[in-house]
Amino acid sequence: MKKILLATFxxxxxxxxxxxxGAPWIHDPSTIxxxxxxxxxxxxxxxxxxxxxxxxxxxxxxxxxxGAAPDAVKIGDRYLIAYSATGGGLGGGHAGRILxxxxxxxxxxxxxxxxxxxxxxxxxxxxxxxxxxxxxLLLDPTTGRLWCTYGTYFxxxxxxxxxxxxxxxxxxxxxxxxxxxxxxxxxxYHDGWYYLLGTHGTCCDGTNSTYNIVAGRSRNVTxxxxxxxxxxxxxxxxxxxxxxxxxxxxxxxFGLIDQxxxxxxxxxxxxxxxxxxxxxxxxxxxxxxxxxxxxxGELLExxxxxxxxxxxxYALELAVDFQRxxxxxxxxxxxxxxxxxxxxxxxxxxxxxxxxxxxxxxxxVRICDYMARPNQKWRIEAVPEAGGYLGGPYVKIVIDxxxxxxxxxxxxxxxxxxxxxxxxxxxxxxxQCIDGTYRIMPKAIPGCTEPYCLVSIADSTPTLAxxxxxxxxxxxxxxxx
Amino acid sequence: MTKxxxxxxxxxxxxxxxxxxxxxxxxxxxSHPALAPYFSDPAPGPVAPRSDGFIQxxxxxxxxxxxxxxxxxxxxxxxxxxxxxxxxxxxFTCLPKEGDKVKVDGNTLYWHALDSKLANVKLYRYATxxxxxxxxxxxxAVTEIDCPEDLNNVRLFxxxxxxxxxxxxxxxxxxxxxxxxxxxxxxxxxRLNLAKGKHTIRVAVINGPxxxxxxxxxxxxxxxxxxxxxxLNR
Numbered sequence: 001m002k003k004i005l006l007a008t009f010x011x012x013x014x015x016x017x018x019x020x021x022g023a024p025w026i027h028d029p030s031t032i033x034x035x036x037x038x039x040x041x042x043x044x045x046x047x048x049x050x051x052x053x054x055x056x057x058x059x060x061x062x063x064x065x066x067g068a069a070p071d072a073v074k075i076g077d078r079y080l081i082a083y084s085a086t087g088g089g090l091g092g093g094h095a096g097r098i099l100x101x102x103x104x105x106x107x108x109x110x111x112x113x114x115x116x117x118x119x120x121x122x123x124x125x126x127x128x129x130x131x132x133x134x135x136x137l138l139l140d141p142t143t144g145r146l147w148c149t150y151g152t153y154f155x156x157x158x159x160x161x162x163x164x165x166x167x168x169x170x171x172x173x174x175x176x177x178x179x180x181x182x183x184x185x186x187x188x189y190h191d192g193w194y195y196l197l198g199t200h201g202t203c204c205d206g207t208n209s210t211y212n213i214v215a216g217r218s219r220n221v222t223x224x225x226x227x228x229x230x231x232x233x234x235x236x237x238x239x240x241x242x243x244x245x246x247x248x249x250x251x252x253x254f255g256l257i258d259q260x261x262x263x264x265x266x267x268x269x270x271x272x273x274x275x276x277x278x279x280x281x282x283x284x285x286x287x288x289x290x291x292x293x294x295x296x297g298e299l300l301e302x303x304x305x306x307x308x309x310x311x312x313x314y315a316l317e318l319a320v321d322f323q324r325x326x327x328x329x330x331x332x333x334x335x336x337x338x339x340x341x342x343x344x345x346x347x348x349x350x351x352x353x354x355x356x357x358x359x360x361x362x363x364x365v366r367i368c369d370y371m372a373r374p375n376q377k378w379r380i381e382a383v384p385e386a387g388g389y390l391g392g393p394y395v396k397i398v399i400d401x402x403x404x405x406x407x408x409x410x411x412x413x414x415x416x417x418x419x420x421x422x423x424x425x426x427x428x429x430x431x432q433c434i435d436g437t438y439r440i441m442p443k444a445i446p447g448c449t450e451p452y453c454l455v456s457i458a459d460s461t462p463t464l465a466x467x468x469x470x471x472x473x474x475x476x477x478x479x480x481x
Numbered sequence: 482m483t484k485x486x487x488x489x490x491x492x493x494x495x496x497x498x499x500x501x502x503x504x505x506x507x508x509x510x511x512s513h514p515a516l517a518p519y520f521s522d523p524a525p526g527p528v529a530p531r532s533d534g535f536i537q538x539x540x541x542x543x544x545x546x547x548x549x550x551x552x553x554x555x556x557x558x559x560x561x562x563x564x565x566x567x568x569x570x571x572x573f574t575c576l577p578k579e580g581d582k583v584k585v586d587g588n589t590l591y592w593h594a595l596d597s598k599l600a601n602v603k604l605y606r607y608a609t610x611x612x613x614x615x616x617x618x619x620x621x622a623v624t625e626i627d628c629p630e631d632l633n634n635v636r637l638f639x640x641x642x643x644x645x646x647x648x649x650x651x652x653x654x655x656x657x658x659x660x661x662x663x664x665x666x667x668x669x670x671x672r673l674n675l676a677k678g679k680h681t682i683r684v685a686v687i688n689g690p691x692x693x694x695x696x697x698x699x700x701x702x703x704x705x706x707x708x709x710x711x712x713l714n715r
Contacts, residue, residue, distance in 0.1 A: 127609065153662065153691055153692060154691060154692050155692060180601075180663070181642065181662035181663055181664065181692075182662075200662060201660075201662075202552070202553065202660045205551075205553060208553065210659070210660070229666075231664075231665055231666065232665075235600060235601070235640075235664070235665035235696070236640060236662060236663050236664030236665055236667070237664070237665070238664075
């Protein structure tokens with residue numbers, strides 16, 4: 001029985017590390033919006049998900065109109081929702097309508113919750129080379145203009161301009177073809193480029209869905225959008241942003257979460273979440289930029305890591321005596337007549353070789369050159385019962401083989417305590433930055449309300465301080481060991 | 482002299498009925514204007530490929546019915562098994578002209594010579610323009626190119642929606658399987674040596690529901706589109 005409980009817990013732990021928890025059932029999730037401290041996303045067919053922390057999601061969102069694949073954008077103090085009514089999909093007719101509507105709040109319990117009447121901003125006829133569904137919205141941060149892309153595999157992806165004050169189509173605006181052979185498109189802006197993201201592959205086939213998210217880019221908001229091979233998305237071009245993972249099949253319907261400078265995330269759905277009966281679920285992953293192209297990252301897996309400061313490349317370690325290892329130096333004045341001993345591997349230093357020399361109470365941490373020693377190996381593990389944040393679960397960080405836990409303490413400093421208790425100052429939020437490095441933040445710091453993170457204040461000295469993405473002191477690499 | 486002219490005229494009448502003559506003159510686009518946004522009737526004489534190398538001139542067989550409610554069945558073995566089954570005589574060797582016909586499952590299907598106005602040859606629009614079934618089809622297309630000099634170490638680059646097999650001079654050079662979207666340069670053949678002279682390119686495409694199309698070009702070792710050949714009008 002104990003074994004069963006243990007196995008159940010282990011399964012839950014791995015499940016929690018892979019997916020949003022709660023009941024995150026959704027297909028074609030709209031870009032995640034924050035409203036009065038909660039997160040919202042809407043899906044195909046109406047309704048949507050709500051989360052208080054960004055990790056545990058449940059139903060309860062309200063979006064009238066039914067239809068397919070909505071999107072959302074906040075403009076001023078209102079939310080504009082776009083969605084579509086369709087005629088039939090791949091084998092059916094292709095008459096579709098894109099509609100927009102406003103709401104002052106996304107909280108269905110708020111007295112201000114009321115959608116405006118939906119208005120049509122684009123449509124396609126029965127046999128046109130376009131299927132007017134799957135709207136995506138971009139409020140251009142450089143111009144304040146509002147753009148809407150739409151379409152599916154059937155014919156062209158098109159874009160139109162909307163009036164950001166009314167949500168109506170700009171008068172006289174003519175739709176423009178920007179891509180083929182994808183769907184669930186959306187535009188994003190990054191570092192002087194406009195990126196058109198679309199979903200390629202096969203939808204709606206459970207664990208066999210080959211859905212994947214690709215992108216092309218342009219200096220102009222209206223394209224042409226070319227991939228890294230210079231191939232126009234009008235000829236099917238697109239560079240991979242997010243493909244399947246080991247337990248998630250069919251990544252589709254990209255939404256950008258521009259959390260803060262240096263931290264971006266992407267929302268999408270798995271066509272089949274293998275840990276949740278193969279059902280379609282919400283997923284959130286870090287968004288990383290490499291050579292000017294977006295890439296969907298993965299959740300950090302439970303495991304043993306070297307935690308490397310981006311400042312100098314030193315590794316976080318327990319501040320304990322350096323324990324020498326045997327073996328090595330042969331020196332040069334060796335008797336040439338003595339036969340060479342056989343070549344044998346030298347074992348790594350083990351925890352049991354050194355743990356007896358460590359103090360039993362709190363031990364400070366410092367940063368030092370990595371020597372593969374037990375005081376430098378950290379086990380990072382999700383703590384399912386601790387909840388999470390937007391896109392990830394809280395984790396504990398302990399010296400591998402022990403319960404000695406990295407802990408935020410009074411004065412915004414960091415030590416290790418001999419036991420992990422599950423207290424908030426022992427829970428950590430590890431988020432991948434857009435450059436692939438990590439930000440490591442405690443859930444709470446005693447006596448401090450600032451959202452500080454782990455920082456190298458000097459080459460050898462860690463502390464907790466304000467995050468600055470442009471500062472290497474604030475960033476870390478994690479290398480599996 | 483007059484006798485000779487009369488004889489020639491009489492012979493022509495024996496070979497071409499007035500209706501056939503009208504059909505030939507009209508061209509399939511002229512007689513099916515719904516094709517016009519995507520295709521034109523080929524002008525006389527050979528034509529160069531597009532500047533981006535895509536081959537726009539094809540003789541296309543009217544679509545063969547092959548109902549499939551989903552494209553997920555198009556695994557490699559399915560594609561091979563279906564395309565290598567004889568559907569009509571000489572399907573791997575024929576060089577059809579506009580108006581040629583074959584019998585498939587007892588139905589008469591015509592070949593139509595067309596120039597695509599787009600880099601991608603929109604098979605779906607070919608079917609709808611001819612007022613045929615639009616989903617669950619197999620398309621065959623053939624074209625003949627003329628190389629003014631040897632083209633060594635070139636590759637055929639293609640993409641298709643959905644699965645397809647490509648042959649150059651009767652030899653299979655490329656296969657696309659599964660529920661495939663048309664992407665330019667999605668796949669490439671091994672290196673090919675096209676000797677000076679004529680060469681045949683043949684493709685079969687199968688699709689269930691959704692848009693059907695293909696695009697193809699040759700590229701050289703440096704990855705540049707090959708354009709120094711002509712596409713014949715047969």
